[in-house]
Amino acid sequence: MSELHTVNKSPFEKNSFDSCMGHVLDGSAVLLYEDGVYAAIKGTAMEGKVTSAQGVKFYVLGPDIKARGIDAARLTDGIEIVDYAGFVDLATEHDKVVAWV
């Protein structure tokens, strides 16, 4: 089964992102939203964790990066921006949603 993992906490503050990365399987997806979007910034310790995740697709919630002043150009390569409708699509297209609250 393919899973959508969601992370809503800053990787600099909490272990949710790291814990999610430790459990995500090839073929699954990770959506970063709320303060979780900070894991999508290029040039931090998180970039390598994102780029080295084999077969995992990363998404970031557009309204949440915009609110936080993060320009799309600063995102780690390969991360796709979605809106809330896209979040809904991700939730329905994968077999289940796992929230790393």
Next chain:
Amino acid sequence: MSELHTVNKSPFEKNSFDSCMGHVLDGSAVLLYEDGVYAAIKGTAMEGKVTSAQGVKFYVLGPDIKARGIDAARLTDGIEIVDYAGFVDLATEHDKVVAWV
């Protein structure tokens, strides 16, 4: 001035303990309470951070380690156990209290 720093979050979940350790000065004290008491357990990555802090005195709240099933024998050497009255004494004996919530 000497400060009492308080940490109430698990060092495995949040960055409060690490951030506190990055800002504590020689002559100050750190009180670990609530889930912060997990930073007091011997044999983890936290032990070295506690033992290498120069001139910093560490305390742990007794009722909180007891609630969590942590035996006093498992605490990193040099950490002193206090009760709530002891917490009050620490707060009044130091010039101010800095909470790393």
Next chain:
Amino acid sequence: MSEQIKKFLYLNRRAPYGTIYAWESLEVVLIGAAFDQKVSLAFVDDGVFEIVKGQDTSESGFKNFSPTYAALGDYDVNQLFVEKESLEERGLSIDDLMHLTWEDEDEDWAEKDSIRVVSRSELSEIMADQDVVFSF
């Protein structure tokens, strides 16, 4: 209440007492046991602290809810997966945990262990195999 049988996993990642999530999660597990679903619990990250033995809240003023874990077997909740790496990072081993058991009706009520220590990668596979994952 429903014809479907689903695989439910309760994902426990929080320490007890500092927040109420662990306890209120346990309340869901107990209520959920009345529904005919296939239930398991995972203890990951600080969640492993929830089932440490010897918890004593007598000086804290709040309720010690840890004995409830021992009752789970009576509710046919007997699949408790504990992540090995999470234990090790916290300086814990299985000997530090409560001894949680259940009685197997099919084997003349033989007492069996409810806890199974699994690696992070095994747990990832267990999670992937579920229909629903509850996070609190």
Next chain:
Amino acid sequence: MSEQIKKFLYLNRRAPYGTIYAWESLEVVLIGAAFDQKVSLAFVDDGVFEIVKGQDTSESGFKNFSPTYAALGDYDVNQLFVEKESLEERGLSIDDLMHLTWEDEDEDWAEKDSIRVVSRSELSEIMADQDVVFSF
């Protein structure tokens, strides 16, 4: 309201929007500015994200409170310490932050920068020098 003059430090360690702490902390700073105390703000850890420029909540449904930081100078709140290490760990530099200024009455209302980037050890000394540290 009081004869004592104390040194107040507001310690900001949280990102904006994910939680309300940053915003409600700012409300305290604004109210506190009416009292005759010596006030400074520290932005540490994820707190540095609070003053990143270009915040736009138009698609989020919640209020953009970041313009309020620009008003702090008018309230004589002009000591904003930003921790260098916290910026660097997050891939940020001072150019990513809002340009916050105040006008110095003593120098013919010359415009001056409110933000000062300091090292972790400098910030530790600044904290030690305070009478009260507010944490939210």
Next chain:
Amino acid sequence: MKLSIQINEGPYQHQASDSAYMFTKAALEKGHEIFRVFFYHDGVGNGTRLTTPPQDDRNIVNRWADLADEYKLDMVVCVAAAQRRGIVDEGEAERNKKDATNIQPQFRISGLGQLIEAAVQSERLVVFGD
């Protein structure tokens, strides 16, 4: 598709309720069915009619209430969590001898079984929390 939503945090302090609202609204606008929205832990605080947020900010409780009116949403507040935190309807007020209620009419108080049932009946459960 049939979805259910779980919300673990109250209004304003955490973004969880905002995110859940935006997600639920988007799902409804895409034609999905929301079987139930379940408010647990501090999430029960979304169900009080007594909030008065600043005029220039969103009204989280009213926004949920309006969405419920428009789409006939089933919004359930967990009774055990509500009792701990003081969210009360007529029945609860009578049972626990309280002299006031504070529930917003579009919400109803019920048991945890409603969350389990939501998970059983829905094709997806999406959790929003701290």
Next chain:
Amino acid sequence: MKLSIQINEGPYQHQASDSAYMFTKAALEKGHEIFRVFFYHDGVGNGTRLTTPPQDDRNIVNRWADLADEYKLDMVVCVAAAQRRGIVDEGEAERNKKDATNIQPQFRISGLGQLIEAAVQSERLVVFGD
């Protein structure tokens, strides 16, 4: 010594209110003066009289109320935070056209200036939060 206490989280969800209560009680028993207990953020939720916690658990709101009665504590709930989260007294109900109140009598609603004043007047401010 003169101390003030700030509490940022509501009852039950976080241990903050428990820790603050135990600390405050211990300070009073040692003969210290508590100038003020200020409830901010979700901490305002400690001031509702509508909670009904399980019989075998502590009643956090009543415990604060009893301590206030015994030691004449000044317990202040921040008005702005209370409005966002639905904690209401008679005056607030009238101003904001609410049909009910939920404040526990030993608490009073007031402005943030009360927190600043507490910090100015007290020799120590001790903060409890998430």
